[in-house]
Amino acid sequence: MSGILNSSIGRKFAMALSALFLMIFILQHFVINLLSVFSPDAFNEVSHFMGTFWAVQYLMQPILIFGVIFHFVMGFILEIKNKKARNIAYVKNNGAANSTWMSRNMIWSGGFILAFLILHFIDFWFPEMNTKYVLGDMSGMHNGEYRYFHELQEKFVPLWRVAFYCVGFVFLALHLLHGFGSAFQSVGANNKYTKGLKGFGKAFAIIIPLGFIFIALFHHFNH
Amino acid sequence: MNLTLKIWRQKNASDKGKMVDYKVNDISPDMSFLEMLDVLNEQLVYKGESPVAFDHDCREGICGMCSLYINGEAHGPDRGVTTCQLHMRMFKDGDTITIEPFRATAFPVIKDLVVDRTAFDRIQHAGGFVSVNTSGNTIDANAIPVNKHDADDAFSAATCIGCGACVATCKNSSAMLFVGAKVSQYALLPQGKVEATDRVLNMVKQMDEEGFGNCTNTGACEVECPKGISLENIARMNTEYLKASLKG
Numbered sequence: 089m090s091g092i093l094n095s096s097i098g099r100k101f102a103m104a105l106s107a108l109f110l111m112i113f114i115l116q117h118f119v120i121n122l123l124s125v126f127s128p129d130a131f132n133e134v135s136h137f138m139g140t141f142w143a144v145q146y147l148m149q150p151i152l153i154f155g156v157i158f159h160f161v162m163g164f165i166l167e168i169k170n171k172k173a174r175n176i177a178y179v180k181n182n183g184a185a186n187s188t189w190m191s192r193n194m195i196w197s198g199g200f201i202l203a204f205l206i207l208h209f210i211d212f213w214f215p216e217m218n219t220k221y222v223l224g225d226m227s228g229m230h231n232g233e234y235r236y237f238h239e240l241q242e243k244f245v246p247l248w249r250v251a252f253y254c255v256g257f258v259f260l261a262l263h264l265l266h267g268f269g270s271a272f273q274s275v276g277a278n279n280k281y282t283k284g285l286k287g288f289g290k291a292f293a294i295i296i297p298l299g300f301i302f303i304a305l306f307h308h309f310n311h
Numbered sequence: 312m313n314l315t316l317k318i319w320r321q322k323n324a325s326d327k328g329k330m331v332d333y334k335v336n337d338i339s340p341d342m343s344f345l346e347m348l349d350v351l352n353e354q355l356v357y358k359g360e361s362p363v364a365f366d367h368d369c370r371e372g373i374c375g376m377c378s379l380y381i382n383g384e385a386h387g388p389d390r391g392v393t394t395c396q397l398h399m400r401m402f403k404d405g406d407t408i409t410i411e412p413f414r415a416t417a418f419p420v421i422k423d424l425v426v427d428r429t430a431f432d433r434i435q436h437a438g439g440f441v442s443v444n445t446s447g448n449t450i451d452a453n454a455i456p457v458n459k460h461d462a463d464d465a466f467s468a469a470t471c472i473g474c475g476a477c478v479a480t481c482k483n484s485s486a487m488l489f490v491g492a493k494v495s496q497y498a499l500l501p502q503g504k505v506e507a508t509d510r511v512l513n514m515v516k517q518m519d520e521e522g523f524g525n526c527t528n529t530g531a532c533e534v535e536c537p538k539g540i541s542l543e544n545i546a547r548m549n550t551e552y553l554k555a556s557l558k559g
Contacts, residue, residue: 092553173415
C-alpha cells in the first residue's frame with residue numbers, strides 16, 4: 089500500500105481522483121456563475137456565503153488548492169516521465185490514425201488552462217484574498233451594496249479578457265473531452281455503465297465550457 | 312509496383328543510426344510486406360551491401376516476432392494484422408514507405424529494425440503464469456466450472472502475442488495493454504485467482520522498472536493491436552492492482 093503512489097497505476101489513479109474532484113468543483117462553479125445571469129441578488133448572496141462560510145474558506149478551499157496544484161504538478165511529472173520512455177522519436181508518426189487530438193495533447197490543453205487560471209486568479213482570487221484576509225474586510229459590501237456582481241461585470245468589459253476566457257474554455261472543453269472518460273478508465277471503471285458514462289462525459293465536456301462562454305459573453309454585452 | 316523505401320539503418324546498439332533511401336521495383340501487390348523486404352535484401356546482397364535486419368519467425372501472424380513501424384503506424388496501415396500479414400496491395404505504385412523499428416527506451420535497437428523486447432519476457436517472469444502442482448493429483452482444467460463470459464474474456468486477453476505494437480504505438484511507450492492482457496487472462500479464471508495479488512503487484516513493478524511510460528488512455532494501442540486486445544484489460548488491471556495494493 090505504501091508504494092502505491094510510486095507506481096505507474098497508483099499515479100494514474102491519483103491523477104484521475106484529482107480530475108474527478110476538479111470536475112465536481114467546475115460544475116459547482118458553473119452553477120453559481122449561472123446565477124449571475126438570472127439573478128444578481130441570488131449571485132451576491134451565494135457568493136457572500138461561499139466567501140465567508142468557514143467550512144468553505146478553511147476546509148474546502150485548501151483542499152481545492154491542493155487538488156489544483158496536485159493535478160498540474162502530477163501532470164507535468166507524468167509528461168516528463170513519459171517523454172523519457174521514448175528516447176528516440178519516430179521520423180514519421182501517424183498519431184491521427186489511432187487516437188484523437190485531445191488525447192494526444194492533454195499537456196498542451198492543460199498548459200493553456202493553467203495560463204487561463206493564472207489570469208483568473210489575478211482577476212478574482214488574489215483581490216478577494218487581499219480584501220478579506222489582508223485588509224480584513226469580510227463584509228462583502230461596497231458603497232452600501234454587495235460588491236460581487238458588480239466586480240464580475242466589471243471584469244468582463246474588456247474584449248481581450250473575454251476573448252482569452254473564451255479560448256480558455258475551449259481548451260477546457262478539449263481537455264475534458266478526453267479527460268472525463270480517461271479518469272473513469274484509470275480508476276478501473278469497466279461495467280455496464282461505462283458506455284453511458286462516456287456519453288455523459290462528452291456532454292459534460294461540451295455543455296459546461298459552452299455555458300461558461302455564454303456567461304462571459306452575456307456580461308460583456310450586458311454591462 | 313515500384314516503391315521508394317526510407318529505412319532506419321543502424322549497425323549495432325551503440326551506432327547512432329540514420330534513415331537510408333532504397334528503390335525496389337516490380338513488387339507484386341500479392342507479396343507480404345516481409346517478402347518485399349526479402350526482395351530488397353536480395354538486391355542488397357547481390358550488390359555486396361549489408362541486408363536490412365528485421366525480426367520475423369512464423370510469418371503467419373501468430374508468433375509475435377515481426378514488428379516494424381510502417382508509415383507512422385505499428386504493423387503498418389492495415390488493421391488486425393501483424394507486419395507479416397500486411398500485403399503490398401495496401402500501398403500504391405510509386406509510394407514512399409517509411410520503415411522504422413519499434414521505438415521505446417525499454418526496447419533498444421539491436422540492429423537496423425531489430426529491437427530487444429526481452430523486457431516483456433521479464434514482466435512475464437515476474438508473474439505471468441499460474442503455479443500448477445504436478446504431483447499427479449492435478450485437477451483437470453475442464454472439471455473446473457468457469458462462467459462463459461469470463462472464459463471468453465480470458466481467452467480474448469490470452470490472444471495477445473506480445474509483439475510490442477502497443478508500446479510502439481503509445482505516445483508514452485506504455486506497456487499497459489500488454490500487462491493488462493496478461494493480468495486479465497489469469498485474473499478472470501479460478502486457476503489464476505490464488506496468485507492474483509502477487510501477480511499484478513510484481514508484474515506492474517517489473518513494468519515500471521523496465522522504463523515503460525504511463526498510460527494516458529489515448530486508446531491508440533487498442534486500435535493498432537494486431538489481436539484487438541481491448542482497453543477493458545487495462546481497466547481490469549487497474550482494479551486488480553488497486554485491490555492488491557490494499558490487500559498486500
